[in-house]
Amino acid sequence: xxLSLLLAAAGAGLIQDDxxxxxxxxxxxxxxAGAWTIVAATDDGDEIGLDxxxxxxxxxxxxxxxxxxxxxxxxxxGEKQVVGFTLNPGKQPREINLISSDERTMPxxxxxxxxxxxxxxxxxxxxxxxxxFESKVGSSRILLRLDHASGPAATVAAAELEETVDVKDEVPxxxxxxxxxxxxxxxxxxxxxxxxxxxxxxxxxIRDDGESLGASLIRQKxxxxxxxxxxxxxxxxxxxxxxxxxxxxYRLDPATTPKEIDLVTETDSILKGIYTFDDDKLLxxxxxxxxxxxxxxxxxxxxxxxxxxxxxxxxxxRVAAPAPIAxxxxxxTPTPAELKAMREEQxxxxxxxxxxxxxxxxxxxxxxRPDGTFSSTRTLSxxxxxxxxxxxxxxxxxxxxxxxxxxxxxTNDPNMLGYSYVNRLQSISPTSMVMGGGGGALKTYxxx
Numbered sequence: 475x476x477l478s479l480l481l482a483a484a485g486a487g488l489i490q491d492d493x494x495x496x497x498x499x500x501x502x503x504x505x506x507a508g509a510w511t512i513v514a515a516t517d518d519g520d521e522i523g524l525d526x527x528x529x530x531x532x533x534x535x536x537x538x539x540x541x542x543x544x545x546x547x548x549x550x551x552g553e554k555q556v557v558g559f560t561l562n563p564g565k566q567p568r569e570i571n572l573i574s575s576d577e578r579t580m581p582x583x584x585x586x587x588x589x590x591x592x593x594x595x596x597x598x599x600x601x602x603x604x605x606x607f608e609s610k611v612g613s614s615r616i617l618l619r620l621d622h623a624s625g626p627a628a629t630v631a632a633a634e635l636e637e638t639v640d641v642k643d644e645v646p647x648x649x650x651x652x653x654x655x656x657x658x659x660x661x662x663x664x665x666x667x668x669x670x671x672x673x674x675x676x677x678x679x680i681r682d683d684g685e686s687l688g689a690s691l692i693r694q695k696x697x698x699x700x701x702x703x704x705x706x707x708x709x710x711x712x713x714x715x716x717x718x719x720x721x722x723x724y725r726l727d728p729a730t731t732p733k734e735i736d737l738v739t740e741t742d743s744i745l746k747g748i749y750t751f752d753d754d755k756l757l758x759x760x761x762x763x764x765x766x767x768x769x770x771x772x773x774x775x776x777x778x779x780x781x782x783x784x785x786x787x788x789x790x791x792r793v794a795a796p797a798p799i800a801x802x803x804x805x806x807t808p809t810p811a812e813l814k815a816m817r818e819e820q821x822x823x824x825x826x827x828x829x830x831x832x833x834x835x836x837x838x839x840x841x842x843r844p845d846g847t848f849s850s851t852r853t854l855s856x857x858x859x860x861x862x863x864x865x866x867x868x869x870x871x872x873x874x875x876x877x878x879x880x881x882x883x884x885t886n887d888p889n890m891l892g893y894s895y896v897n898r899l900q901s902i903s904p905t906s907m908v909m910g911g912g913g914g915a916l917k918t919y920x921x922x
Contacts (some may be wrong), residue, residue: 496741502563503541506584509623510591511535517597519611535621541740542721544572551888558723560742569603570595591620612681660728661864662830662837666922667728669841670828671704674851675756675785681789683762684776702785706866707847709737734768735760748772758783789844822873824902828922839922846870848880862886873899877895878909 494502512535515522528535533547544557558573567583572595581603582595594604594617601614677700680687693700698712709722723738732748737760739745746768747760755790759769759782766779774780808816826844830837836855842848850869867885871878882893900908900916910916 494562498563499561499741502561502568505586506539506561506591507541509536509538510620511623512537512618513590513621514617514619516609516617518614518616519609537620542723553886553888560738567605567607588620591622593618593620626915633635637728659727660853661853662839664726665730665864665866666839667726667851668706669839669849669851670751671756672706673704673843674788674840675702675704676700676788678755678784678786679701680784681774681782683774683779683781703790706851727728732770732772754787754789756783756785756787758785818874821899821902824869824904825873825878825907829919830905830922831917831919833917840919842871844870865890 483557490541512527512532513524515524515527524535529549533549533552537544537546542558544559545554547554560571560573562569567585570584571579572582572592572893573579580596580601582593583604584591584593585607586592590606594607594609594615596604596613597603604613604615607617609615616791676698677692678689678775680692680696687696689700693875694714696711696714698714698717703710707723707725709724711720712718713720720740722735722740725736725738726749727734732750735747735758737745737747737748745760745762745764745765746766747758748769749756749758750772751757757772759772759774759780761767761769762779762781769778769780772782774782823844826842828839828841830839832838834855835852837853839849839853840848840850847868848871850866852865854863854865865885865887867890869881869883871880873879877896878897878899879894879896882890885891897909900910902908905921907919908916909919
């Protein structure tokens with residue numbers, strides 16, 4: 475996720491012949507978890523001064539490692555940046571794969587010596603995993619040496635940064651190369667389906683290798699309140715048994731038939747699956763183990779080794795209208811105010827959904843949810859230097875008297891945080907709407 479020195483890295487998938495045991499992986503993550511301070515940095519043979527690192531790249535040179543992510547703060551903007559990683563401590567030298575927000579992956583190695591962590595990774599167009607902890611001129615490698623931080627300040631820093639990652643469920647996932655002869659989905663297609671998935675879902679049923687689990691059993695044994703929360707890159711479930719939160723990353727490829735989804739477990743296993751939307755339901759069928767092939771149908775019969783999840787989007791509860799005091803022979807004619815209120819409610823219901831527009835800046839996909847929240851993804855046609863090519867943001871929206879307004883409360887672009895905008899709705903139909911006017915250009919949005 476990181477555009478800076480440390481977090482530009484990512485890695486290729488782990489070698490299947492030397493996969494670590496669960497015990498090895500857990501121990502490795504425990505050793506890496508916590509706050510670390512960069513004490514030396516070499517980029518393609520050039521040593522970078524610590525003052526430059528701390529003032530321009532990584533605030534105080536401090537990074538915080540959790541079980542799945544590395545987080546730091548950009549000094550100029552105060553923005554938190556997150557990069558995911560996978561490990562293979564079973565290899566020598568030990569392998570680490572850092573994953574950026576745009577799903578770039580570059581391979582690296584790591585080691586712990588005393589109180590120091592050494593990380594060397596390749597940051598090039600054709601990344602090759604290093605075999606030694608060195609960064610020579612022309613190697614496209616970055617070598618970092620970090621000291622383990624301790625004390626109350628380190629504990630507070632780790633807690634603050636980890637909380638941000640946990641709330642957003644933002645866990646970067648390495649991209650999967652498209653199969654020969656097959657086109658990979660565009661960023662706009664991926665953003666659209668991620669936007670539709672984002673939110674809270676009720677687990678209606680689970681069919682596990684022929685065994686059916688009902689809603690009551692799911693609420694008591696699998697997921698608190700029988701619900702799962704899906705973020706733009708992560709899936710989280712709270713256990714009803716011990717209140718522990720489990721978090722998986724996911725990646726999508728909506729260009730296939732059926733659409734493909736890969737779940738990355740807490741032990742870095744990649745479970746292959748497929749998904750589809752059916753009215754207000756989401757169906758996901760995944761293989762139970764990493765070495766199994768991807769399901770071809772939304773079925774999980776006995777012996778298949780598949781799990782089929784059926785989920786329904788959680789809709790906001792509505793207050794029931796009061797019962798009429800007495801029956802009347804004919805309904806009274808609505809007053810102009812009542813007609814206006816009915817029309818306003820009808821428009822709000824039509825606004826809820828996924829909308830897309832392509833203009834000179836690129837493609838914008840916005841999901842307006844019935845609960846008054848929204849999430850948007852802007853894929854820029856001409857990204858600015860050192861800026862992300864995809865801008866994600868979200869917040870709250872309202873509509874009244876022909877005016878649509880929104881306020882941004884979360885984004886990966888610090889310039890948009892707290893931004894408010896107002897548009898006049900000119901027309902709306904089940905398939906399109908036109909907004910703008912009053913000095914601004916009219917824009918036509920298409921409903922997905």
